[in-house]
Amino acid sequence: MSGKSVVVLDYGSGNLRSAHRALERVGAEVTVTDDPGAAAAADGLVVPGVGAFEACMTGLRAIGGEKIIAERVSAGAPVLGVCVGMQILFAHGVEFGVDSPGVGMWPGSVTRLDAPVIPHMGWNTVNAAPGSRLFAGLDTGTRFYFVHSYAAQRWEGDADAKLTWARHHVPFLAAVEDGPLAATQFHPEKSGDAGAALLSNWVEGL
16 A cells, blocks of 8 residues: 555546545545645545536636646645546647647647547556656557547647657547656546556556
């Protein structure tokens, strides 16, 4: 058991219970809360997210979530975004022709996948970044569970960031590791043993 404290940020969006269970499974001491003090003090912060980009941002703003994330990253304290929780870390999200501002930790936009079948739903492989800590010990060909219609399809941030790509007709970012800030487009909490291994890697690195 790691004994590391992790807060799952409750801002009205996300699979809070499944994220809680998945993190407890790998030994974290988990609290689900919107309390800024608890989020600041925890060893790790998880930002979940399901649904629409702008709806998630509305919920996040209501609890001061942008400041919580920015202050943790500035202090070098780990943050993990999941699914739309990854998308909102970018500067913009474009849905239904509407450009919505995101948290802006990373430059660039999240846009609709140009694929014949949308959403991209189900199991898919990823091309893990060389030297990735999140994917350490996981075999090439390991599958993770995705449910999304939008994704970051370009990287305009730090050249030293570790980028993991996947493909659904077009390539898109499946995960990013950038200093204390990490994120996955897939749902590790729904990805069985592979997701548990990834979450364990993240928790052990806190």
